[in-house]
Amino acid sequence: MVQSVRRAVHVLRELTGAAPRLGVTELADRIGVSKPTVHALLRTLEAEGLVVQDAESGKYQLGPALVTLGNAYLDTHELRTRSMTWANALAAKTGEAVWVGVLVGDQVMVVHHAFRPEGMVQALETGATLPWNATALGKAVVAFAPEAQQEKLLSGTLVALTGRTVTDPEVLRAQLEQVRDIGYAVESQELTLGDAGIAAPIFERSSAVAGAIGLVGPVERLLDEEHRQAHAIATRETARNLSRELGGFRAGGRLPAF
Amino acid sequence: MVQSVRRAVHVLRELTGAAPRLGVTELADRIGVSKPTVHALLRTLEAEGLVVQDAESGKYQLGPALVTLGNAYLDTHELRTRSMTWANALAAKTGEAVWVGVLVGDQVMVVHHAFRPEGMVQALETGATLPWNATALGKAVVAFAPEAQQEKLLSGTLVALTGRTVTDPEVLRAQLEQVRDIGYAVESQELTLGDAGIAAPIFERSSAVAGAIGLVGPVERLLDEEHRQAHAIATRETARNLSRELGGFRAGGRLPAF
DNA sequence: GAACAGAGTTCAGCAATAACGAACAGGGGA
DNA sequence: TCCCCTGTTCGTTATTGCTGAACTCTGTTC
Numbered sequence: 001m002v003q004s005v006r007r008a009v010h011v012l013r014e015l016t017g018a019a020p021r022l023g024v025t026e027l028a029d030r031i032g033v034s035k036p037t038v039h040a041l042l043r044t045l046e047a048e049g050l051v052v053q054d055a056e057s058g059k060y061q062l063g064p065a066l067v068t069l070g071n072a073y074l075d076t077h078e079l080r081t082r083s084m085t086w087a088n089a090l091a092a093k094t095g096e097a098v099w100v101g102v103l104v105g106d107q108v109m110v111v112h113h114a115f116r117p118e119g120m121v122q123a124l125e126t127g128a129t130l131p132w133n134a135t136a137l138g139k140a141v142v143a144f145a146p147e148a149q150q151e152k153l154l155s156g157t158l159v160a161l162t163g164r165t166v167t168d169p170e171v172l173r174a175q176l177e178q179v180r181d182i183g184y185a186v187e188s189q190e191l192t193l194g195d196a197g198i199a200a201p202i203f204e205r206s207s208a209v210a211g212a213i214g215l216v217g218p219v220e221r222l223l224d225e226e227h228r229q230a231h232a233i234a235t236r237e238t239a240r241n242l243s244r245e246l247g248g249f250r251a252g253g254r255l256p257a258f
Numbered sequence: 259m260v261q262s263v264r265r266a267v268h269v270l271r272e273l274t275g276a277a278p279r280l281g282v283t284e285l286a287d288r289i290g291v292s293k294p295t296v297h298a299l300l301r302t303l304e305a306e307g308l309v310v311q312d313a314e315s316g317k318y319q320l321g322p323a324l325v326t327l328g329n330a331y332l333d334t335h336e337l338r339t340r341s342m343t344w345a346n347a348l349a350a351k352t353g354e355a356v357w358v359g360v361l362v363g364d365q366v367m368v369v370h371h372a373f374r375p376e377g378m379v380q381a382l383e384t385g386a387t388l389p390w391n392a393t394a395l396g397k398a399v400v401a402f403a404p405e406a407q408q409e410k411l412l413s414g415t416l417v418a419l420t421g422r423t424v425t426d427p428e429v430l431r432a433q434l435e436q437v438r439d440i441g442y443a444v445e446s447q448e449l450t451l452g453d454a455g456i457a458a459p460i461f462e463r464s465s466a467v468a469g470a471i472g473l474v475g476p477v478e479r480l481l482d483e484e485h486r487q488a489h490a491i492a493t494r495e496t497a498r499n500l501s502r503e504l505g506g507f508r509a510g511g512r513l514p515a516f
Numbered sequence: 517g518a519a520c521a522g523a524g525t526t527c528a529g530c531a532a533t534a535a536c537g538a539a540c541a542g543g544g545g546a
Numbered sequence: 547t548c549c550c551c552t553g554t555t556c557g558t559t560a561t562t563g564c565t566g567a568a569c570t571c572t573g574t575t576c
Contacts, residue, residue, distance in 0.1 A: 002302045002534065004563065005266045009306040012327055020334040024524055034565050039525065044260045048267040049362070056463075058524055058572095062331040064362045067369075069270055070328025071385040073320040076278035104307070104322045111325075115373075127329040205314075260563065262534065282553055292536050297554070316543095316553055519576085526569070534562070540555070546548090 007033060008041045012050065012062065021054055021061035070127065077102075079202065079210050080111040082245055087114040087213060090238045094215055094231055096222065099199075101137035102211040103145070104129065106156055108138040116217065131159040133172060136197030139185035140212035143176040144201045150176065165190040184236045185212075188219055196222045198231050200239035205247040213239050265291060266299045270308065270320065279312055279319035328385065335360075337460065337468050338369040340503055345372040345471060348496045352473055352489055354480065357457075359395035360469040361403070362387065364414055366396040374475065389417040391430060394445040394455030398470035401437035402459045408434065423448040442494045443470075446477055454480045456489050458497035463505040471497050 010031050015022060022030075028038040042060050045051035049065030074080055080100060087098040091114040100112040107129040132138030132153060142153055158167040166172055179185045184200040191197065199214025215222060215231055222231060268289050273280060280288075286296045300318050303309040307323030332338055338358065345356040349372040358370040365387040390396030390411060400411055416425040424430055437443045442458040449455065457472025473480060473489055480489060 001305065002262050002266070002298050003532095004260050004262045004534080005299060005302045006306065008260070008263045008266070009303075009308065016327060016330040020336075025522085035524085036526080036566085037564055040260050040563075041263060044263045045267075047259065048264065050267065053524095061334055062327065064331060064360070064367055066324065066331045067328040067367065067385045068387060069274060069320065070325040072274040073322060073324045076319055078278075102322070109322055109325060127325045129326060261561095262563085283551085293553085294537085294555080295535050298534075311553095517576100519574105521572105521574080523572075524570090527567090528565105530565090532562090532564080533560100536557105536559085536561105538556090541553090543550100543552075545550090 004041065007031060007037070008045060011038065011041055011045065012066075015051070015060065015062050021057070021059040023057075023059045027060070074111060074126065077111055079204070079246065083112055083202075083211075083213060083242055084114075086238050086242050087112055090114070090213070090215070090234060091116055094234055096215045096217040096231070098213065099137060099197075099216055100211060100213045101130075101135070101141070101199075103132060103138070103141045103209075106132055106153055108132050108135050108141070108212075110137075111211070130191060131161065131165075133158050133167065134161045134165045134187070134191045136185045136187040136199035136214045137212040139172075139175060139179055139187065140199040140201045140214065141209050143179035143185065144203070144209045146208075161191055162189055162193050164188065164193075182232075184232050184239075185214075186223070186232075188223060194218060198222065198228075198235050200232075200236040201243075202239050202246065203243040210243075210246060213242060262299070265289060265295070266303060269296065269299055269303065270324075273309070273318065273320050279315070279317040281315075281317045285318070332369060332384065335369055337462070337500075337504065341370055341460075341471060341500055342372075344496050344500050344503075345370055348372070348471070348473070348492060349374055352492055354473045354475040354489070356471065357395060357455075357474055358469060358471045359388075359393070359399070359457075361390060361396070361399045361467075364390055364411055366390050366393050366399070366470075368395075369469070388449060389419065389423075391416050391425065392419045392423045392445070392449045394443045394457035394472045395470040397430075397433060397437055397443035397445065398457040398459045398472065399467050401434040401443065402461070402467040404466075419449055420447055420451050422446065422451075440490075442490050442497075443472075444481070444490075446481060452476060456480065456486075456493050458490075458494040459501075460497050460504065461501040468501075468504060471500060 011027060014027055014030050024035055024039050028035045042051055046053055049063045051060050052063040053060050079102065083100045087100055091098045095117055097116040098114040099110050101108040101110050109129045110126055113126050132142055142150055154169040154172060160167050184198060187197040189196060195216060196219040197214050197216050199212045201212050202210050204210035214235055269285060272285055272288050282293055282297050282300065286293045300309055304311055307321045309318050310321040311318050337360065341358045345358055349356045353375060355374040356372040357368050359366040359368050367387045368384055371384050390400055400408055412427040412430060418425050442456060445455040447454060453474060454477040455472055455474050457470045459470050460468050462468040472493055
């Protein structure tokens with residue numbers, strides 16, 4: 001473990017949250033190292049473009065090179081690359097927006113976002129991270145994750161984003177059980193009021209979950225008695241095809257616990 | 259300058275290009291340091307999530323935390339935040355896609371992309387970097403950059419993306435002069451065959467260029483004799499309003515050299 | 517207007533620490 | 547089965563990065 005690198009990353013992390021830009025002194029206090037040390041780290045990071053110093057205030061903020069690196073990650077991400085055509089097809093078929101996500105710690109990161117065909121105002125860019133327990137994508141992934149990881153996530157902090165977000169571990173455990181049963185996960189107004197989600201897991205070569213793909217849209221349209229089942233089936237089928245393309249044979253449906 | 263941090267960033271850079279994932283040995287060779295050193299760096303980066311080790315091959319690739327950092331940069335970016343409503347309005351008014359970009363080295367990074375209202379196929383996410391000389395955004399920014407920087411960029415390597423990309427420094431210099439004259443830049447099929455661009459510079463507090471905003475679309479539609487002038491005026495006006503919001507008083511038009 | 521307070525920055529020296537060479541474990545291919 | 551190549555670990559050396567104190571400059575306050 002290289003401490004100076006660790007500290008450099010801590011600097012970046014500190015610049016991520018809270019204030020848009022911080023001074024050397026404030027950073028030094030927060031991280032718990034001396035001022036000159038932080039200064040040296042910042043100068044190095046600046047030379048590499050990971051950090052930029054504001055000409056007027058002398059304070060530091062994140063640099064543009066980080067965007068390039070982030071994009072490079074997304075481009076090398078096999079699941080994302082492969083999922084793009086499938087996501088577009090699913091969006092075209094269902095008329096809803098499609099998200100593709102992977103599990104990062106206890107968050108779901110949206111690595112691809114296919115807009116709904118007739119949509120107009122559509123925010124949320126790829127790269128957003130959301131609590132796993134508040135999304136259909138998250139539930140779909142966690143349901144098929146190794147048991148140890150499931151327990152860890154269930155016993156971790158469970159954030160509520162709306163009044164309907166499920167944070168009770170036992171209720172969640174039952175939901176995950178159901179996901180394993182029917183092969184897809186549903187979320188209703190747990191992430192955003194008025195919106196719902198339907199998602200199915202994607203498996204890779206080693207038959208481990210790689211991520212999930214799912215629909216997002218207004219509850220009325222998505223979970224309508226008429227469309228709900230068709231949406232679920234279309235989603236699950238897309239996930240299966242994607243899994244097959246990635247070499248994962250454990251495509252959906254019930255499976256023995258790890 | 260902290261060498262270990264520098265090397266850690268070099269590792270990330272190396273993982274950015276070429277192969278999606280690299281082994282310890284290969285990385286060590288490319289960077290020119292010993293194997294154990296690279297290993298220690300990778301372990302540290304992995305602990306922070308900036309790098310991920312592939313379970314099967316043992317090779318390393320970029321990690322998801324980079325996306326979070328990249329997004330954090332975009333969120334803290336004042337120009338981007340402020341430009342979003344203006345970009346949407348311009349897209350609605352002109353019926354074309356709108357890009358907002360900043361200059362990063364000799365590249366233009368697209369920090370925001372407002373889709374055209376009636377568009378369907380929507381590629382290119384924010385975060386893409388393009389050669390400055392092949393985009394209207396780049397020309398708009400460089401035309402109002404400090405003279406020293408202009409010279410440096412003109413004497414640097416000028417990449418051609420299509421047969422129509424201008425790479426002759428003298429021609430470019432004349433184009434920049436014209437941009438300063440009329441207050442906006444035009445590019446026709448220099449970035450992508452069939453597409454054109456119109457862009458105007460955005461100024462910030464200190465009256466330095468902060469970036470540019472512009473339209474992108476099919477040549478026929480964008481540079482049509484009928485629409486061309488209206489598009490240019492709308493773009494320039496949007497840029498002026500944005501500049502005013504950012505506190506930049508030097509809004510468009512001719513200005514004395516620095 | 518002058519003095520102060522706080523910022524970012526620089527310098528020199530000590531010692532912790534990161535880099536290296538050599539040796540180890542584990543797979544895949546021939 | 548053997549070999550070669552991978553990623554990994556260990557222990558030593560001196561390189562390297564950390565700290566305290568001092569400097570400069572901007573902005574504020576009296």
